[in-house]
Each structure stands twice: as C-alpha cells, then as structure tokens.
Amino acid sequence: MNPKKDVTIYDIAKQLNISTSTVSRALQNHPAINKLTKKKVIATAKEIGYQYNTFAGNLRKKSTSIIGVMVHELNSNFITSVLAGIEKVTSEAGYDIIIAHSSESYTKESANALNLFHKRVDGLIASLAYDTKNLDHYLPFHQKGIPVVFFDRVEPSDKSTVVVIDNTKCGYQATKHLIEQGCKRIAHITGNLSRNVYAHRFQGYKKALTEHHLPFDKKLLIVNDLGEEAARNATLQLLRLPSLPDGIFITNDFTAAVVIQTLKENGIVVPDDIAIVGFNNDAISKLIEPKITTINYPGIEMGEIAARQLIANLKGEENVQLTNTIIIRSDLIIRESSLKKHTPLSIASNNNANKK
C-alpha cells in the first residue's frame, strides 16, 4: 500500500557521514549540537524528503505528547468553546489532541476510552455521556498513572480533578429569578437526574422554591432526553395540566427554544402567560422570539483550566489530591423570555420582600 520505502535518519546520517544520534539530536534542536551540523542535517532532511516517524519515537520514548479529549457531543457552542480553550493551552505546551465523541452513549464512551488508552495518550480530558453511570472505563488510566481531568459532566472521583460550574447555584438563580418575576407555579424540564449537572440544577430549583415558600409539585418536573420531540411532548404535557405553570426553567436553550415554539403554537404568550429561563447561552437563545433568559458559562475558560490542570499533573507539578474540584464562574443573562411586564427588572432583582 505504501510501496516506497521511508526515508529515515539513517539515510541522513549516511549521506553526511555522521551518526544517527547526531542526526536525532540535530532534529530535536539539542543544544549540544554544532549549529553548522544542525543546518546540514535539516537541509539534507528536506532534500531527501525525510519525515519523522512518530511510532518509532513514541515506542522509544514511551510517551506520545497526545492528550485525549472525550466529549459527549460536538454540536454546541459550549463544547466547541471548550475545545478551543483546550487546544490553545495544549498546543502552547507542545501537545496534540485527539477528539473522541460519545454521542451521549455510555457504550461508545467506554469503547472510545479504551481506544484512547490503547493509543497511549499521555492524559485525558473528559465530559461524560448522558447515560454514563460509572467510571470503570477510566480505571486503566488511573492504574497506569495517566492523569484524567473531568469537566462539566462529571462524577465525583478522588482520582481526578473535576472542572465544573456551580450547577446548584445556577438552578437556584434561574428559579429565583422566575419567582421574582412573580411566578408561583414553576415547572422544570431537565435531563436524567443521575447526571450531576441535571441533579444539581434540580436541587437549586427546589432550594429556591423552598426558600420562597413555594410547594414542589412533582407534576411540574419533567425529565426527558432533551431532544426535539421530547421537548414538544413535555410542553403538551404541561399544557394538559388542570392549572398551567406560569414559569418554566429548562435545562438547555435548544429545548427551551422548542418549548417556546410549541407554547406559541398553542396560543400561550411568553413571557406573559409563562416565563422561560433556559441554560447555556447558545446562539439560538438570542435568535428566537422572545430572546431567552439563560445561564452563561465560559466554555473557553473551562477548557483552558482543564487543560492547564492536566498539564500540571503531567509535569508532576500538581497534586490531584489537593485540587480536586475547580469551579468556574457562571451568570444569569436576563432577556425577554422571562420578563413579566408588571415587575420591572431593576426592582425585582433586588427584591427580598418574599423572605421572612
């Protein structure tokens, strides 16, 4: 298949009548090598079409300078920002990255993890799939001392650093904001509650209700796969309720967009009849009508921090036991979808009158 024989450092060495070690060192810009020699080596390398053989190098060095990145999906602003952040930091540090995506499937995540392990990545940065419930597939990494950093979708682990946002706080903020807008019956549409992000947002939601003496009504909690159809069904389900909710906190903007559309199709006015808060600050949140109030959190920064943490681990600078959890800032962005006309924002947001 590759008929032509590869050009190796032996060929360069022969041509220049020097040893392969000198060639190898020259190619790596080793300080002990004569500048002239380096020049000659590089020149002949180019001349005879030499190409570095990564396998031979990796086999010898027992390290790949590759960092694996496992993501649960690819098509969201958030993930592409995280990837950009990771790429920036890792490439500056001389690492390449390999991206694997699980498409939200535990099985695929597992297979990919094994695959990255066999590819001998030096480290791993991962976000878990929708239905991942254990971390067994990362055991080989731990056993071999390969550092793993989890971000966003995580499980508690004493073996790895996790980089997350404070989802409980976000859920709390989102819900509190709706309460301050005068909402009394706030629904929550979210994903699998065994996944940390959704579990914590739900906790925050409940906390806000409790603090403001609103009852938690389990009919107002809908857990689904967050797809388009599920979002429509969830909305219709809420609309069939004997008494409608007056606010919905939805765990991602895409789902929120579908919900808003379905509500409008059914003659419900957003935010007047039902106020909406989404999550993620995806591009779509600014493009639909009304624009969606949402939680923003910086993907780039999350990626950069995860990568920096991993590289620190790799260099042995950092003790995982010490920095086990890193929390990134996040904030509520208020737009039209949640602003009930009768409660001006400036008053509402500082209003603690509900508290005893």
Added chain:
Amino acid sequence: MNPKKDVTIYDIAKQLNISTSTVSRALQNHPAINKLTKKKVIATAKEIGYQYNTFAGNLRKKSTSIIGVMVHELNSNFITSVLAGIEKVTSEAGYDIIIAHSSESYTKESANALNLFHKRVDGLIASLAYDTKNLDHYLPFHQKGIPVVFFDRVEPSDKSTVVVIDNTKCGYQATKHLIEQGCKRIAHITGNLSRNVYAHRFQGYKKALTEHHLPFDKKLLIVNDLGEEAARNATLQLLRLPSLPDGIFITNDFTAAVVIQTLKENGIVVPDDIAIVGFNNDAISKLIEPKITTINYPGIEMGEIAARQLIANLKGEENVQLTNTIIIRSDLIIRESSLKKHTPLSIASNNNANKK
C-alpha cells in the same frame, strides 16, 4: 511518568513457555494456532494485564488502520451528521478515525494536515477551510500514495475523489423559487466566492436571474464571513439601498436567522416585504419565526459515501481516475419565510409563464 513497566507479549510467552510469535498469532486469532493455545494466551493476557502496544505494531506493520478526518468546523448539524456517517462506515471496516478541525483557517488546516500525515493515517477525508486556496498541504499524501477524499468544501483535483452536492443547482432552485414567489429584486448574501460552494451557489443564482430576465445588480450581492455581526451589517446595508430587495437568498441558515431578526427589528415583514431562503436545513431553521425555507442535504449519506470511497481506494478496489466526482442529492424545503401570500405555492412552483 509512567513508572510501571508495560506488560508485553514476552511476559505472556515466558509464563506459558511458548514463543512470542505464537503469542502474537494467537492474539490475532491466526487460523494456524491451536485453539487451546489461543485460549491460554488470551487468559494469561487478561490475567497479567497485557495491553496491545499500537506503536510497536504500527512501526512493524507500517500501517495504522487510522483514517484522518479534517473538517472546517464542528458546530453544525451538517458536520456532525457527516462525522456520524463516516464513523459508521469506517468502524465497520475496522478503521479508527482521528478528527482534526481547522476552525475555517487555512493555516490550521495546513498544520493539521501535516500532523495527520506524521501520525501516518492510512487515508484522509477532508473538507476545506473558508480561506483555503490551494491543496499543496495534501501533496505529501499524494506523493506517498495515501488516498484523500474531499467532501463539500472542495477544490478540483485529479488526485482525489470529491463528494459534493450540486451547489449550482441548489442556488438556481433557491433563486427560482423566490422568483416564482414574485420577487423581482433578489439579494444574495454569501461567503468567499473563491470557495467552491459559494461560487457555485452564486452561479446558480445568476443563472436563475438570467433565465427569468431579471438583471443582476451587484449592489444586491454581499460577500462576508457569515458571522453574526457580518450578517447584521449586511442586512443594514441592504436596508440603506434606495430601493429595497424583495427577496434574499442566504448561503446558510444561521446567517439567515440573524438577517431575519435584523429585518424584523427594522419593521420589515418576512416574507411579505422580503422573502428569505437559507441553506443547510440546520435546526435553527425550524425554530425561528418565520420558519426558514432552505436547502436540505444529507450529511450522513455524504459521510458514508466519502468513507466508502476512501476504503475502496485503500483496498485498491477503486480507481480514482474513474470515479472522480460523486454528487449527492439535495432538495429545497419550502417553509414560511419565502411564501408570499398572493402566490400560492401549488401554482407558483409549476409556473413557467415567465419564460419566453
């Protein structure tokens, strides 16, 4: 960094008192090996924690079973569908894939190409970046006989198969549809015209105008980077024109969504004042108001076909000279954004009255 020594086939061989060749063959399920031996080898492999070393294998075999995939971006439905298609076909054929993305930058694309080359991928599937103007960075692949298949964003090449849609036809269809809706002044917002997809769509646009005896007005052609700000500026630029367009054909749905929003903010009614056709059938096209008429084309299929073509090349089954271009079907999806009230679709779409 990886303190523990790796378990190798030598360890297995020693433990069982057989040779490494037997172990190697057993692990590969070679037919000449005794079933019992195989079982024992596999058992002890598991027992002592053996892990295959890809580098040693690749170094020896001079092939990696890895296919590189170069994409211009990651965050679109289209690309994720293509990836899914590629993944399906390649994994069935026993290949792994490595995804590299250029973020629409020629420089990054170039660097990534070299990188994949050094990683010794067995083949490459690529879509070009926004500003890629030559294919020099793929030369090493051609020289070494590594097959490359381009999809969607391509340049003409006699060395590779290209998999595309008929962009000229799509541009023509989109524009003709607007004309049939009664539009007389149709603007076109698009990307870099040296990129094939945009160039061809523009050709189709012009062809439709010419065929229907409408003049091409260069003030109605806006070329930009298709980002959010550019889309807004483009819209405002059109709105400043002494006589407004009554239709706009826009080269992607995200941009179209921003344009529609900006139009609405400026009191223009879509489609009544200005009808809109987008491109790609992204999720957003169904979620904004009005829903966007767009061109749909099947990413999954494109990915599958590109991958199948590459694998056929790899196996030497296929002669690139013979199948140089593969065209995938595509179609116009008509939604509200282009439907002028006074021209019912059923009549308009079969109407050739304009023709001499």
Added chain:
DNA sequence: ATGAAAGCGCTAACAT
C-alpha cells in the same frame, strides 16, 4: 502448529 531471529525507526545512557 510452533519457534528463531531479524528488523521496523528512533532515542538516550554512556562513552569519548
């Protein structure tokens, strides 16, 4: 059905 032995291309400890 199994084994011996060579070698894939590179690196690095050790020598000079």
Added chain:
DNA sequence: ATGTTAGCGCTTTCAT
C-alpha cells in the same frame, strides 16, 4: 560536540 550501542514491543519470514 559527536559516536556506540542497546533496546522500545511487535510482526513475519523462514525453518522445523
């Protein structure tokens, strides 16, 4: 500043 040398772990030809 450069060379010698011994592998890294696997596959495979040739032999038995």
